[in-house]
Amino acid sequence: MEFDNAITFLADNLKRPLSFIPQETKQKCEEIRLRAGLPVCLTIDGRVLFVCCDSAVCDVLPQNPLTATSDDINQTLSLLCNKSVYLHESEIKQGFISLPHGCRAGVCGVFNADGMLSLVTSINIRIARQIFGCARYLLPYADSGLLIVGPPGSGKTTVLRDLVRLLSNGASGRCFRVSVIDSRGEISGRGALDLGVNTDVLYTLSKACGTDIALRTMFPDFIAFDEIGTAAELGGVRNCFNAGVGILTTAHCRDNNDIMRRDVTREIVEIGVVKKIALLSEKRGVPPEILACEELKSRVRN
Amino acid sequence: MFVTKLFGIFLIVTASAAAGFLKSLSIKNRCKKLSLFYDGLGTLYEYIEQGGCELDIAIKNSFLKCAFLQHKNRRFLILDNDLTACDKAMIDDFFETLGFSAKKAECDKINGFKLKIKMQLKDAEKDVSQKSKIYQTFGICIGLVVGILLI
Numbered sequence: 001m002e003f004d005n006a007i008t009f010l011a012d013n014l015k016r017p018l019s020f021i022p023q024e025t026k027q028k029c030e031e032i033r034l035r036a037g038l039p040v041c042l043t044i045d046g047r048v049l050f051v052c053c054d055s056a057v058c059d060v061l062p063q064n065p066l067t068a069t070s071d072d073i074n075q076t077l078s079l080l081c082n083k084s085v086y087l088h089e090s091e092i093k094q095g096f097i098s099l100p101h102g103c104r105a106g107v108c109g110v111f112n113a114d115g116m117l118s119l120v121t122s123i124n125i126r127i128a129r130q131i132f133g134c135a136r137y138l139l140p141y142a143d144s145g146l147l148i149v150g151p152p153g154s155g156k157t158t159v160l161r162d163l164v165r166l167l168s169n170g171a172s173g174r175c176f177r178v179s180v181i182d183s184r185g186e187i188s189g190r191g192a193l194d195l196g197v198n199t200d201v202l203y204t205l206s207k208a209c210g211t212d213i214a215l216r217t218m219f220p221d222f223i224a225f226d227e228i229g230t231a232a233e234l235g236g237v238r239n240c241f242n243a244g245v246g247i248l249t250t251a252h253c254r255d256n257n258d259i260m261r262r263d264v265t266r267e268i269v270e271i272g273v274v275k276k277i278a279l280l281s282e283k284r285g286v287p288p289e290i291l292a293c294e295e296l297k298s299r300v301r302n
Numbered sequence: 303m304f305v306t307k308l309f310g311i312f313l314i315v316t317a318s319a320a321a322g323f324l325k326s327l328s329i330k331n332r333c334k335k336l337s338l339f340y341d342g343l344g345t346l347y348e349y350i351e352q353g354g355c356e357l358d359i360a361i362k363n364s365f366l367k368c369a370f371l372q373h374k375n376r377r378f379l380i381l382d383n384d385l386t387a388c389d390k391a392m393i394d395d396f397f398e399t400l401g402f403s404a405k406k407a408e409c410d411k412i413n414g415f416k417l418k419i420k421m422q423l424k425d426a427e428k429d430v431s432q433k434s435k436i437y438q439t440f441g442i443c444i445g446l447v448v449g450i451l452l453i
Contacts, residue, residue: 085402
């Protein structure tokens with residue numbers, strides 16, 4: 001279903017072969033990658049797979065791969081923007097286009113002096129999924145905020161989305177007010193994905209600005225946003241902490257050493273914004289490791 | 303017999319004059335339609351500059367008065383007999399190239415096209431002032447000449 005939604009944005013030449021790939025592959029597919037003049041790739045469980053012209057899927061480069069031409073890339077870009085590239089200018093300057101249903105397309109190519117793409121050579125469509133209940137095991141640790149970390153493709157956004165939904169719907173025994181700062185439309189899918197009955201969504205380009213607005217106007221119990229990475233966002237997190245609002249956020253980290261190596265995540269641990277960290281595994285179905293911030297801090301001290 | 307002949311001649315003169323008047327009206331209509339389209343381009347510019355809505359909606363809202371512009375299957379069709387083939391091709395090409403670039407480039411494109419349409423509009427106005435009366439007079443005269451010849 002999600003895969004079929006995602007391929008509606010592809011050029012006609014690519015849409016047809018991709019619509020006939022095996023159902024199981026469609027269900028597991030995380031990304032569709034198009035590169036001008038190169039074979040179309042799918043990402044499944046972190047592995048790269050190629051699609052043949054006859055819709056077969058294989059993990060080695062086939063003799064008759066489905067190849068994306070420059071025209072296909074341009075047509076796809078036009079469809080991604082619904083023939084209104086000017087409307088997505090600020091997003092494209094940051095290298096992505098928000099799509100309905102929480103999907104996101106990363107775009108890459110030649111950027112001109114204005115920071116706008118003048119030639120698109122690669123498009124990566126990330127398929128968003130809702131897995132209801134996947135964050136249930138994190139509920140006991142989320143009462144004072146939670147940092148969800150994991151490698152790319154480990155499902156951080158999916159878990160965050162479900163955690164927001166559960167807290168908002170009162171799965172922990174009380175309905176919490178949650179404000180979601182959705183800078184790329186990935187968490188809420190621009191209203192298409194279920195975030196619970198008690199959730200307010202702020203669509204802002206700047207997460208730091210979004211946290212300030214949410215703090216001032218929505219009086220939330222939790223503020224949630226995806227991929228904390230800058231000092232400004234960390235400032236926003238500090239403000240939330242000082243205001244007694246719990247933070248639910250995600251960050252790229254491969255392991256617990258990574259958490260203390262990266263400035264932003266180390267700072268979060270050291271300030272004590274969150275007490276626990278959920279480390280997701282790259283492998284599907286493996287429960288996350290729950291790390292106590294105090295333990296991580298003492299490890300660094302020693 | 304004479305009455306029938308007179309009636310026939312009257313019909314010929316009327317038909318010829320009507321053709322002349324219709325042609326004259328068509329020239330005036332072209333001018334009016336280009337003028338409406340020119341105004342619509344101004345509105346479209348504002349829509350795109352503000353970045354409030356998608357292109358299809360912006361075009362629909364901008365050219366509400368241009369009944370000759372129809373939206374079908376994500377394409378804009380020009381259903382009109384008053385505009386010349388050149389006008390239609392220009393408008394078609396313009397819509398084909400819209401929506402693929404950044405706001406500034408789109409706005410520049412619209413401004414550039416406004417200049418082209420203004421030139422077409424000037425041509426149309428010139429046609430109205432020069433040819434409109436000629437077609438009307440020509441229609442009546444031809445009708446009369448044919449009528450006289452038949453007599």
